[in-house]
Amino acid sequence: MDETVTVQPFIVGPLMENCYLLSSKSSQQAVLVDPGEDASRLLGTLAKNRLTLEAIWLTHAHFDHVGALAEIVASIDVPVYLHPQDKPWLANAAIFAAQFGLSFAPVTVETIDLRDGQVLQIGDIVATCLHTPGHAPGHIAFHLADQKLVLAGDTLFRGSIGRTDLPGGNHDLLIESIRKKILTLPQETRVYPGHGPDTTVGIEIQSNPFLC
Template structure:
């Protein structure tokens, strides 16, 4: 069974997720921890639960989702996974990080590129990779059918969607991604988003004002 532990980090209130199963192996999705206290909170949870992180996996590379990647890589000596189209998005972060108060941002090296249809494995568990661009050009999401959930990043929120006014964003592309990749999932699938509280596919089909 996969256990999902959310953390909300940095001034953007970004959701970082630690996923682990009963083997103790864990993955860290979108580590946004920048301050030492945030990193300590993440690592304390990992240590208290005797987890063994094996990889960092990102939905996309906007600043709020990558602030902690390099620190987590150094701490656990584990690889960083990202879609290839997000590489220029990641490289751009250092050019504007100081404008947002993150002068100590350190750009991580991408170790493995993820693509549509790939699997992310840890312990006895598997997540399927979906390509869901629109908020960011190489945005991906992670689906587990056994437990019926999606780690969706900044694509679909509770009664909202990801912004599309950033470089590489496109409203029509985002709406298409949601309709063709997420809304084809059963209504009871839980969506763990990059911001705000979780929602479900069924709730958003009925109530999301951007998708009626």
């Protein structure tokens, strides 16, 4: 299938988090993945491009991935999807941010539960949810098979992997998640991580020092 979905990355916040705006080339429907900060910039981009925001998908709820959530939801009534095991991190985002010396307004946004294998569809934007715990218990990677890409959140980075020293982290589980759920995707699959530049499954199989 042709690329019918545009992926626009935004680097936001002090931890340089990658928020991704997915939009259908045919219908102007859009999904925001991990709106970590800078709500006004994200809302401005939606308006400027006449995109209709249909959903927000969260890979996980660490504060650097959810900082713009409350402001966006206050502006656009849109459903927010999150794995239930990451709900405590959303509820306590301000407390975790404080541990990093950052101030953060509490997030009180209702979420719809995601589960492993669930298929999400917004027009041409079709993603399968891959439960990939290890960095966070309720971590989900979104696999858009048609588009040959995966939004990997904080599981797999170019040449690195997610940290596992935060509460709920588990190194062995993260490696297992990456090996079973992400490295088994077609090698040409483009990997869009939660931090840093994109890569491919094939490149990481060949050269990621944490996986070789």
